[in-house]
Amino acid sequence: MNKRGGEKVFSIYWFLMFGIVAIVVVSGVLLFFSKPVDVRDVEAKILRDRVIDCFVEKGMLKEGVLSSVSEESFGELCNLRFDDSSDPSYGGEMQYYIMVESGEKTFEFGRKDMSEWCGQEKRTNVPHCVRDKLVVLDDGDFVLVSIDVVIDKVEQNAK
Amino acid sequence: MGNKKARILMSTVIYSVFVIAFIAILFIFVSRMGSDVSSLEKNTAAGIALMIDSAEPGTRIMYNLEDVLEESKDVENPVRIEDNLVIVKLSDKSGFSYAFFNDLEIKYEIREIDEMRYMIMEVRE
Numbered sequence: 071m072n073k074r075g076g077e078k079v080f081s082i083y084w085f086l087m088f089g090i091v092a093i094v095v096v097s098g099v100l101l102f103f104s105k106p107v108d109v110r111d112v113e114a115k116i117l118r119d120r121v122i123d124c125f126v127e128k129g130m131l132k133e134g135v136l137s138s139v140s141e142e143s144f145g146e147l148c149n150l151r152f153d154d155s156s157d158p159s160y161g162g163e164m165q166y167y168i169m170v171e172s173g174e175k176t177f178e179f180g181r182k183d184m185s186e187w188c189g190q191e192k193r194t195n196v197p198h199c200v201r202d203k204l205v206v207l208d209d210g211d212f213v214l215v216s217i218d219v220v221i222d223k224v225e226q227n228a229k
Numbered sequence: 230m231g232n233k234k235a236r237i238l239m240s241t242v243i244y245s246v247f248v249i250a251f252i253a254i255l256f257i258f259v260s261r262m263g264s265d266v267s268s269l270e271k272n273t274a275a276g277i278a279l280m281i282d283s284a285e286p287g288t289r290i291m292y293n294l295e296d297v298l299e300e301s302k303d304v305e306n307p308v309r310i311e312d313n314l315v316i317v318k319l320s321d322k323s324g325f326s327y328a329f330f331n332d333l334e335i336k337y338e339i340r341e342i343d344e345m346r347y348m349i350m351e352v353r354e
Contacts (some may be wrong), residue, residue, distance in 0.1 A: 085242075088251055095255050103262045109275045116283045117330060149354075151332040156314050166330070226271075226327065 103199075108227040114200035114219045117150075121168055121217060122204065124148035131208040131215065136175040144168075144179050152180065159225050167220040172206075172213050184220040198220040238310055266300055270317040270325040271313040273297050273308065277315045277348070286333055286354040295345045309350060 124147060125135050143149055154165050167184035170177045178185075188199035199220045205212050273294075279292050294308055301307035301319040308317050313332075318324035337350040 089245075092255065096258065099259050099262050103265065103268070107268070107272060107275070109279060113278055113282065116279065119283075120331075140289070149332045150330050151313055152330055153313065154328040155312075156328045165328075168313040194304065226275075226325075 106228055108198070110198035110221045110227050111200065114198055114221050116215055117166070117221070118200055118202055118219045120148060120150065121170065121205070121219070122135065122202075124150075125170060126204070126206050126215070129206055131172060131206045131213065136170065136172055136177050139177055141179050144177075154223075157223075157225050163222075165222040167218070168208060169216075169218040171216045172208065180220075181222070184222060185218060187220055188208055188218055195228045197224065197228075235280070259290070259324075266319050267288055267323055267325070269300055270319055270323060271327075274315045274317040274325045274327040277308075277310075278327040279349065280329045281310075281315070281329045281335060281352065284331065284350075284352040286352055288352045290350040291347075292348040292350070292354070293345060294339065294348050298346050299340075310350075341345060 087157050095107050125132055136188060139147055152164060153162075154160055154167050155162070164181045167180040167182060168178070169185060183195045184199075187197040187199055190199070199218060202217050204217075206215055207213070277292055280292065284290060297317070297319070298307060302321075304318055304320060307319050308315075310316070313330070314326045315329065316324065316326040322347050331352070334353040335350055336346055336353065339346055339348050341347075
């Protein structure tokens with residue numbers, strides 16, 4: 071057997087192996103760090119909790135809150151503000167949608183067209199929706215309260 | 230025989246140097262990718278904004294900025310809060326801001342504690 075020929079084949083094999091390892095590591099790292107960090111799920115859940123704290127107290131729906139609150143008074147009532155000038159591409163457009171429903175009473179705030187994005191959580195470059203339901207007391211009766219929170223901010227989270 | 234031993238030693242040394250250099254290059258590449266300034270700016274701005282969003286009146290937040298401020302290149306106030314925006318700008322060519330929805334007054338300062346720089350925020354009604 072020609073040992074020299076065997077050594078050359080051995081070297082080629084090792085270079086090929088190192089090349090494959092390098093390609094795998096570089097590809098994996100580039101794939102990992104190129105994926106944008108999306109904080110909208112956490113942000114939407116925090117907003118959901120803030121809205122619940124605003125409408126519900128000690129397990130009871132605040133008296134008349136769903137009937138009396140309006141889009142104009144919502145921010146002041148719940149100590150929230152929704153103006154966003156962080157990205158020029160937003161052009162001052164509202165980046166939030168909130169819906170609170172209890173029986174026949176419904177309160178909506180923000181960009182209502184964003185409600186259609188609920189149920190499409192598998193897609194990342196679209197507004198992000200968080201849905202929740204909770205049972206609270208209203209006038210001595212248990213009622214189901216549904217809450218939807220949708221956050222757009224796609225440019226800052228998914229692109 | 231001596232020549233054969235020397236050849237084996239030489240090939241082993243060359244191979245070892247090659248492997249070490251290969252690992253070092255990969256390590257440097259991964260480290261550089263991990264300390265990318267733009268992702269640091271984004272993570273910091275969004276992280277601070279979310280902390281403010283979840284804070285109740287009377288909350289005091291201490292955010293460790295040492296790693297972030299080490300990357301800033303001669304920028305005045307690289308991390309600041311203006312109106313409802315958290316702005317992180319570590320160089321003249323980069324920057325990221327993220328809005329928070331908590332409509333409370335935020336007082337903040339950057340202070341050094343135990344040789345580490347922190348952003349100390351007070352959330353007031």
